[in-house]
Amino acid sequence: MERESGWCVMRSCIGKSLLVGILALGPVAPAAAQTQSEAAWLETVEAEGPTEIERGAYLARAADCMSCHIGPDGTAYAGGKPIETPLGDIVAPNITPSDEYGIGDYDLADFRAVLRDGRSPDHMLYPAMPYAYYRDMPDEDIAALWAYMQTVEPVERAPEAETDLPFPFNVRLSMRVWNALALDDRTWPQDPQLARGAYLVDVLGHCGACHTPRNGLMIPQDDQYLGGAKIRGWIAPNITPADNGGLGHWEVADIADYLRTGQAMDVVQAAGPMAEVVHFSTRHLDDDDLMAIGAYLKSVPTLPTPGQERPIVLPAAERPEYAHEFGSIREDMTRALADDGVTGTARLYVETCASCHGVDGQGQAPAYYPPLQDSATIRRADATNLVQVIANGVQHEMLYRAPPMPALRGDLTDPQIAELANYVRTEFGGFETSDLAAEDVNAILNPVQDLPFYIExxxxxxxxxxxxxxxxxxxxxxxxxxxxxxxxxxxx
Ligand code: HEC
Ligand code: HEC
Ligand code: HEC
Missing domain, CATH: 1.20.5 (Single alpha-helices involved in coiled-coils or other helix-helix interfaces)
Structure with missing residues (x-):
């Protein structure tokens, strides 16, 4: 299938590059959307009144503005959260309508310039603010979002942290060069549901910001679109329809379930950075939109996941019912602990994991303790997310469920985490052998960025x-x- 979602087209990169870059010291070409007069927008917004504000609130959810701009104490849009980039941390600012500390002195055109061109009234923005994705928002959506942002409670203080990048990255003008290299026009699928899905995935949801790998210039690699990438020490997996490493065995409805509840088919759970996406963004979307995302993801070109030779999620027909008898977990545990034959890692597993996931890894799916048998995180050839889950748990304050998976980093040593990961991979994940070592655990939990030489x-x-x-x-x-x-x- 022809790639239809070409926004992240990485230009035949360096070739065109420097010349374009230098020429681009002029203003960035405006996005292709048709431009209405500003007065006309404001008229629409005022005429529509509350419904327009509601629509803006929904767009803010779909675009996940909160996840980055939330204050450290949870105050809406107060700013202060450092966004990790290879250049250093870039702090998300206060975007409440405070005149002094926020964007109270913006007008709609300023707001549009932020979302389209990565330009705030007094400086160029770093692409840690995902304007490279938002720039395809049509005028009426930007106006609705703007109307909503006006209604946010103003926060009259500056964020606690400040962006402090080393020279030359503190020269914000250099972002014009990046913009010229990275930003490109895109085409949309013809089918209305797929077009809506593409808009939600590529523009508002900026899913590729995590799921598409970047090249040395930090530009998403078009030929690896949604093919999986590393982000903050986690794997944002391949979400193309590949049978082994991707969403091949997911139904569209399974994708919608996952985005609505943070779990699908009992065997996939959202943890780490994806738990935040579900919490702040996708669980608020309506069913039509979630199904549109699912349908679109099932339509993108399939990419392989290197090293993944077996399906991560089994085909539906091969997935058993992960039934357990109510209350059996405690009995099984008592029996296992009394058994002198249960020693070493098997005993460590019973002591550490079995109270929730069961001695045989069958879980208690109805009580939201997922089975470890066939768990996607455990079957994945790359053990990064498994180690992260054992060490850091699954935060899901968003999901009105059983107690969350606790972070066990404080209770377990790196060698024990490695042992337990090897144990669950071979017991429940279909691996014949698994030989993670303490050093691997340490490398996963304390990732050192491999910086391109020009950054270093x-x-x-x-x-x-x-x-x-x-x-x-x-x-x-x-x-x-x-x-x-x-x-x-x-x-x-
Ligand atoms: C992935 C994290 C992230 C998301 C999602 C995000 N932002 Fe940002 N935003 C940032 C960062 C980081 C900056 C500061 C960039 C800089 O300093 O160059 C920023 C800057 C801004 C600014 C400029 C403020 C100023 O000081 O002039 C505005 C306005 C803004 N964001 C609004 C939004 C809106 C509206 C959304 C949702 C549609 C959004 N952001 C989503 C991270 C994010
Ligand atoms: C901030 C980074 C980030 C963003 C943005 C993001 N994801 Fe994810 N996503 C992840 C990570 C990390 C995982 C792995 C979570 C885990 O294993 O618990 C993941 C997992 C998934 C999975 C499950 C894949 C599997 O094989 O287990 C799906 C489906 C998914 N994301 C879809 C989306 C969609 C759709 C969007 C945009 C609306 C999106 N993601 C945006 C980081 C992100
Ligand atoms: C206190 C109960 C509890 C204990 C103890 C526990 N877990 Fe969990 N675990 C959970 C819950 C609840 C979830 C599902 C979280 C969700 O869906 O939000 C989970 C999810 C998981 C997942 C899937 C996460 C994902 O992102 O795909 C894995 C793998 C896992 N646990 C492994 C383990 C291992 C290995 C141990 C022992 C080292 C363990 N758990 C101990 C409660 C527990």
Whole structure:
């Protein structure tokens, strides 16, 4: 199938690049959406009144603005959350309508420039603010979102943290070069449901910000669209319709379930960064929109997941009922603990995990303790998310459920986490062998970014460039002086 979702088209990159980059020091080309007069927007917003504000509130959910702009104490849109990037942490600002600390002094055109061009009235923004995705929002959606943002409670204080990037990344003008390389127009699927899905996935939901890998210039790789990437020490998995590594064995309704509740088919749960997405964003979407996302994801080009030779999620026909007898878990545990034959890692598993997931990993699905048998996280060839889940638990304050999966990092050593991961992979995940070691656990939990060389040496490179420019200017000056200055004097 032809790729239809081309927004993240990484231009045949470096080729066109620097020239375009330098030319682009002019304003970024506006997105293709048709432009209405501002007065007309405001008229619509005022005429529509509360419904327009409600629509804006829904768009803010779908675009997940809260997840980054929430204050550390949970105050809506107060800002202060550091967004990790390879350049350093970029702090999300206060975007409440406070004149002094927020965006109270913006007008609609300023707001649109933020979402479309990554430009706030006084500076260029870093793409940690996902304007590269939002830029395809049509005018009427930006106006509705703007109407809603006006109704947010103003927060009269500055965020606690501040962005402090090293030179040369603190030169915000450089983002114009990035914009010229990274931003491109896109095409939309013809089918209305798929087009809606594409809008929710690629524009509002900015799913590719986590699920599509980036190249060395931090530009999403078009040919790896939604093919899976690393993010904050987690794997944001392949969500193309691949049978082994992706959503091949998910029904559209399973995808909708997952986005609505954070779990699907008993064997997949949303943890880590995805739990936040479900919490702040997707669980608030209506069913038609969730089904549109599902249908669209099932329509994108399939990509393989390297190393994943068995399906992560079994085909429906091969998934058993993960039945257990009510109350049996306690009895099974007592029996296992009294059994001297249960030693080593098997005993550690019974002591640490079985009270919720059962001695045989059958879980208690009706009570929301998922089975570990056939668990997607356990069957995944890359054990990153399994180690994260054991160490950091599953935060799901959003899901009115049984007690959440606790973070066990404080109770277990790295070698024990490795042992338990190996144990559940071979017992419940269909692995013949698994040999994670303590060092692997440590590397997963304390990821060191492999920085592209230009980031690591950026300051040196920038100084060299500045020195070259200065030398060039000096040489030019000397040349001009020696030709004309001297000539004039000798002529005088
Ligand atoms: C992935 C995290 C993330 C999401 C999601 C996000 N933002 Fe941002 N936003 C940021 C960061 C980080 C900055 C600051 C960038 C900088 O300093 O260059 C920012 C900057 C802004 C600014 C500029 C404020 C100023 O100081 O001028 C506005 C306005 C804004 N965001 C609004 C929104 C809206 C509206 C949404 C939802 C449609 C949204 N953001 C979603 C991270 C995010
Ligand atoms: C902030 C980063 C981030 C964003 C944004 C994000 N995801 Fe995810 N997603 C993840 C991570 C990390 C996981 C793995 C969670 C886990 O294993 O518990 C995941 C898992 C998933 C899964 C389950 C895949 C599987 O095989 O288990 C689906 C489906 C999914 N995301 C869809 C979406 C959609 C649709 C969007 C946009 C609306 C989205 N994601 C946006 C990070 C993200
Ligand atoms: C106090 C109960 C409890 C204990 C103890 C516990 N878990 Fe969990 N676990 C849960 C719950 C509840 C969930 C589902 C969370 C959700 O869906 O929000 C879960 C989810 C999981 C998942 C799926 C997460 C995902 O993102 O796919 C795995 C894997 C897992 N647990 C493994 C373990 C292992 C291994 C141990 C022992 C080291 C353990 N759990 C101990 C309650 C527990």
């Amino acid at each position: 040496y950026a300051a040196t490179l920038a100084w060299i460039a500045i020195a070259l420019v200065l030398i060039g200017l000096a040489a030019l000056g000397w040349l001009v002086w020696s030709r004309y200055g001297r000539g004039e004097r000798s002529g005088a």
